[in-house]
Amino acid sequence: MHTLEDLKAGRLAGITRLDLACGLEQFPREIFDLADSLQVLNLTGNRLSDLPEDLGRLGKLKVLFCSQNRFRHLPESIGQCQTLEMVGFKSNQIEQVSGAALPPRLRALVLTDNRIERLPEALGDCPDLQKLMLAGNRLRALPASLARCSQLELLRLSANQLPALPEWLLQMPRLAWLAYAGNPMAAGYCTPQDPGHCNIIDWQQITLEQVVGQGASGVIHQARWQHQEAPVAVKVYKGEMTSDGLPLNEMSACIAAGDHPQLVRLAGRIDNHPQHLPALVMQLIEPSWFNLAGPPSLDSCTRDTYPPRRLSLACVRRLAGAIAGVGAHLHGHGITHGDLYAHNVLCDEEGDCLLGDFGAASFHPLxxxxxxxxxxxxxxxxxxxxxxxxxxxxxxxxxxxxxxxRDCVQPEVMRRPSFDEVCQQLRGV
Incomplete structure (x- = not known):
């Protein structure tokens, strides 16, 4: 994290990324002194409500983050930034989004957790748009022009006021990661009130130990459960909106998913947490297991990042069969995972794997x-x-x-195989 003092003293000349979180209420004009080099500007966690009209002077800016501020509108000066590709204004108070605020080379737009009721038709004039994060707003419809965004791959619509998904959305040629839970849709598309049988575990039987994982939706502890000698994992869910949606939808999807060899085994649900927080007791994963890949970077946008690791053909076959198998299982339970990525797959050196992170899971009718x-x-x-x-x-x-x-990635949605068909083909490979 940089300091305002260093910025004003000119000690940051030539930097490509600036991170400032120091209670700013006004945009520091000294940022323009970095215009010849600045590519990433992160002003998250301040008290800003507007940006300067001449923001376009930052001629090399590619990424702008202004989350957790006090914006009530998306500043139109953003649209002047000719090289800007990624815009993030999560957790503000934004009600208005003007088409003039959309930069011409926009690839990713993050407007999670705001108060937006309507998006501009100009969104369809962003031909490079790959990632659109809109969870936690007040949208009742999507602009029909969005159908023209043929490069759109990831879309988060959870926790809005959408009565249905438009037909054109389901035919978009590159859409691969979709979340829509928490909208007032028809029954088959809503998170069920009773997601299925789940043991109820008394909090008094649980002893929390060290934290073994933490994400947007909650904290995972290693723990001891009186009814089991081996340690377990306890995930305590937060109440805040995440980029994917509401944590309670995630918990319901975990319960509804049932048992499968490639899912983390669920022991039960805790209903009497001392802070009244929802929690699940689950299988504890061995620390030797690792994520198959890292999450997308600022440059890759929607694509995972992989370490320089080579896999044997046998390992690839095993992983492909396991992931397709759990996909077929979930679809058979009326669940789409919504975030089927390698970075959400835990595996060991032999190719055994588990699919995790149900934060973007949604339901569909059977x-x-x-x-x-x-x-x-x-x-x-x-x-x-x-x-x-x-x-x-x-x-x-x-x-x-x-x-x-090639069959799975063809642009015509209904010509792709189902997961059941994928599994059948993999058995013959």
């Missing part, structure tokens, strides 16, 4: 409707992207896997 089939095949595209990444890390070569991967 019927033969075109909409339900399309939602499943949107997720098959995410699997196809993941399979392609695994094949690029693979030491061997397999034409059958390559052909399957």
């Amino acid at each position: 019927d033969s409707s075109v909409a339900a089939a399309a939602l499943q095949r949107i997720e098959v595209l995410a699997f196809g992207v993941l399979l392609g990444e695994l094949l690029r890390c693979c030491e061997g070569d397999c034409e059958a896997l390559k052909a399957l991967q």
Whole structure:
């Protein structure tokens, strides 16, 4: 984190990234002294309510983060930034978004946790848009022009006021990661009030130990449970809105998913937490297990980042079969994971794996409707992207896997196979 004192003293000349969180109420004009080098400007966690009209002077700016401030509108001066690709204004008080505020090279727009009721039709004039985060607003409809954003891959719509998903959305050629839980949709698309049978565990039987994981939706502790000798994991959920949606939707999806070898085993639910926080007791994962990939970077936008690791063909086959299998299981329970990424897959050196993080999970009806089939095949595209990444890390070569991967990523949604069909093909590879 940089300091305002260093900025004003000219000690930050030539930097490409500036991070300032010091209670700012006005945009420091000294930032313009960095215009020849500045690419990432992070002003998250201040008290700003506007940006200067001449923001376009930052001619090399690619990323602008202004989350957790006091903006009530998206500043139109953002639209003047010709090189700006990523804009993040999470957790403000934004009610208005003007088309003039959208920069011409926009790839990612994050407006999570605001008060937006309507988006401009000009959003459809952003041909490079890949990532659109809108969870936790007041949207009742999406602009029809968004259908023109053929590069859109990730869309978060959870916790809005949408009565239904538009038909054109389910035919978008590159949409792979979609979340829509927490909207007042038809019954089959809503998180069920009773997600299924789950043991109730008394908080008094639990002894928390060290923190082993922490994310936007909650904190995971290693813990002791009186009824079991081996340690367990306890996830205590927060109440805040996440980029994917509401933590309680995530918890319901974890319960509704049931048992599967590639899902973290659920022991039960805690209802009497001392702070009345929802919590789950789960299988504790061995510390030797690792994430298959890292999350997307600012440059990759919607694509995972991989370490320089090579995988055997046998390992790729095993991973592909396991991930497709758990995908088929979830779809059979009326659940789309919504975040089917390698960074949400834990695995060991032998290729055994577990799919985690249900923060973007949504429900769909178990019927033969075109909409339900399309939602499943949107997720098959995410699997196809993941399979392609695994094949690029693979030491061997397999034409059958390559052909399957091409089928999963084809732009016509309904021509992609279902996960059941993917599993059947993988058994013959």
